[in-house]
Amino acid sequence: MKPWLVRSSSFLLTASLVLPAVSAHAQTPVAAVDLAAADSVKVGGAALAAASKAKLSKEDAVNLAKKIVPTQGLELTQVSFRSADYWRPFPEWTFNWVKKAAKSNDVELSYSIGIHADTGEVTSYSRFDRGASNLPYAKRVSYEDARKQAENFLAKYNPGKAAETRLYLRDMPAPKTPLNSETAYSFRFVRVVDGVLFPENSADITVDGAGIVTGYSLMWNDVTFEKPSKIISQEEAEERMTAEATAPLSYLLPWEKTGEERNKPVLAYQNPFIFYIDAKDGTALTSPYLVPRSQVKAPTPVSEKKLPARHSGAPLSQDEAVKWASQTFDLGKYELRSANYSETDYRGNRPVWNLEYGGTDKGDGGYLYVSIDAKTGDILAYNKDVRPLATEKATAKKADPDSLKEKALETIRKWSPTIANQLYWIDRSLDEASRGDSDRYSVTFQRYLDGIAAATGSASLTYDAKSGELLSYYAEFGSETYPAKPGKILSAEDAISAWKDETEVEAVYVLTPQSEQDRKKMEATPSYLPKRTAKLVYRTISTPFEQSYYLDAVTGEWRSQASGKVVNLHRAEPADLKGHPAEKELSLMYEYDALSLIDGKILPDRQITRGEMVEMLMISLNNGRYYPVYGAERKATYSDVANGSRFFSAVEAAVDRGLLDKNASKLNPDEPINREELADMIVRALGYSNLANYSGMFQSNLTDISGSKHRGAIVIATTLGIIPTDKTAFHPQAAVSRADAAIAFTRFLEKRGDQNSQPVAYTAE
Secondary structure, three states, X not given: OOHHHHHOOEEEEOHHHHOOOOOOOOOOOOOOOOHHHHHHOOOOOHHHHHHOOOOOOHHHHHHHHHOOOOOOOOEEEEEEEEOOOOOOOOOEEEEEEEEEOOOOOOEEEEEEEEEEOOOOOEEEEEEEEHHHHHOOHHHOOOHHHHHHHHHHHHHHHOHHHHHOEEEOOOXXXXXXXXXXXXXXXXXXXXXXXXXXXXXXXXXXXXXXXXXXXXXXXXXXXXXXXXXXXXXXXXXXXXXXXXXXXXXXXXXXXXOOOOHHHHHOOEEEEOOOOOOEEEOOOOOEEOOOOOOEHHHOOOOEEOOOOOOOOOOOOOOOOHHHHHHHHHHHOOOOOEEEEEEEEEEEEOOOOEEEEEEEEEEOOOOOOOEEEEEEEOOOOOEEEEEEXXXXXXXXXXOOOOOOHHHHHHHHHHHHHHHOHHHHOOEEEEOOHHHHHHOOOOOEEEEEEEEEEOOEEEEEEEEEEEEEOOOOOEEEEEEEOOOOOOXXXXXXXXXXXXXXXXXXXXEXXXXXXXXXXXXXXHHHHHHHOOOOOOOEEEEEEEEEEEOOOOOOEEEEOOOOOEEEOOOOOEOOOOOOXXXXXXXXXXXXXXXXXXXXXXXXXXXXXXXXXXXXXXXXXXXXXHHHHOOOOOOOOOOOOOOOOOOOOOOXXXXXXXXXXXXXXXXXXXOOOOOOOOOEXXXXXXXXXXXXXXXXXXXXXXHHHEOOOOOOOOOOOOHHHHHHHHHOOOOOOEOXXXXXXXXXXXXXXXXXXXXXXXXXXXXXXXXXXXXXX
16 A cells, blocks of 8 residues: 555644634544644645544544543643554544643653544553653562553453453463563453454553553454354364474574674574464465465576586676676666775675666666676676656556566576576565555575575565566675585474474464455555455464574574574473572572573572673663673683683673673682672672772771772662671671572662662761
């Protein structure tokens, strides 16, 4: 759908429609303008045509909205009406209320609420409160409390949809304990039809750390649901899933890796169950187009053998590159405007000439762009400015997709022969069909190595769908290094079995794709809403985890697609934690992998190591797990925390943030941390390290810290109540147990959450 067509279905109604003191009626149309300029508005007919068709007037809708929004002290600043369209399939009134600060004019509190213009249902809701950020960490609500708030909100303000939905948690990982008060809990209530989920319709609700609903959005279609007289059982669907599953190998590059590690792809088996089973007859269907998988053609190579290069010897000079371009393309109407040489081009770390041409016809203003591999002569890019495409009648016959495919294959073999045997044609016919009456047609290719999909590498050719003219050409290879042979790996059967153990089959309804006729009608008439139908299918849901993951084809381990690190999809419960006085605090550290189980136990009395504490602090400072991932180019700060160590990234991140002394030669990460070191680390994490340097400013009744180099940090940490004392003794050199570290860490989180709103006072000597 064209963007301007989407916007045309929404109208802003200004003060003449908003303020009761004005005698205008909701059916009085106005142009879309700012509320402040309402007195000078001249009305038109567009808003009238849209709003007059709604069953609910503006006055009725705003009265319904006021039952939800506490409008006292707030100003109604904007009203808008949106007619139903493909993206929001119901008419909707939207109202915005705002409260601003008296002096700064900053928004302190705002509400936005949408009302279904035919049924009066609440369709959207959002709340912003500037003061919400002052919530103390210790006062945040639990996930369970937030869930109850979401359920209560839906039941109170849209009881009809509450009765037709179910809170769906199967695809969400178990929520972790928040590490700050600015958390948000998300809940999805999925539509249920005759006991079957319809995931494309839902009510989504967000609850903040204070337990207040801050967001609500309803997506609901008028749908006809398929009712097969007979369906296959879930057990039969599982059998069909297994029989139809394929597990092709692929190379991956975990995206968080940098430096040399970024150039080392890993062999992976990704989820082989990303398809549907027709509940009526067991046919395997593609997602999302719902066509039989048997109709999708397998990738085919551009060339069965390696082809000779267009050029060999010394890299092309500029004159030679220009000559190559003139021999390859018709440049009669163009002249060279610029030539740029890149020694290590991003399209594969190779030398490349980039040539830009301008049209000789001054009235045309067109351009043509060419990139040539200076070593092989391969064409890497060609782009011709065609403004506009040749105009033809809408009924003109399109170029045959098969002929364009063959033309693309021949073009690659001719223009980029050295990479032709690694490029495979990918069947995108379903994608193209979904676009409807497009004036462009693209043929795409992916890089394969010995039948394995490469981590990077592709080619794409775009044609005028009617004339068949080539408009653009693009080919690129990554700079990563691949092994000559993959080596010993898990079999595809073992991979399918491993993934099967992590999946669960369930029946769902899915929307069937739009017909080409409906797509064309929607483009021509944005208000047109085609009749939607939903098909009953079976799908699989894999074990939810906080990160995307894959099966390592060499080791059989589950790994994060972000970092490449081994992940545990099923966290074991510690055998010795239940009932411990520090159970809550220890659970938090274990939850974020700062503590590892030893023989299935958390061992609360075991001394915590320096590396474990650094890791936990860095996790907390980076919203859970995201601290920098350093590549091989990062030189280790400490001789005993080498690149590749479990603690390397956390330690280097701590050095960069000033939590550790970068001038020390060793860290001793596996040795127990003592109490004064813990105090120093926590105070640095709070941002009070400079203050701690003036230790002489602080009075203290602690009798054993006068000789400590961390005296200032000890006084601050004990004054804040983060690290407890033994009356007048601190015991600076004493080791710290896992339980004590967990308690100190939890108190650190609490103090960090309110340190800005509640400054700490110290008594000077």
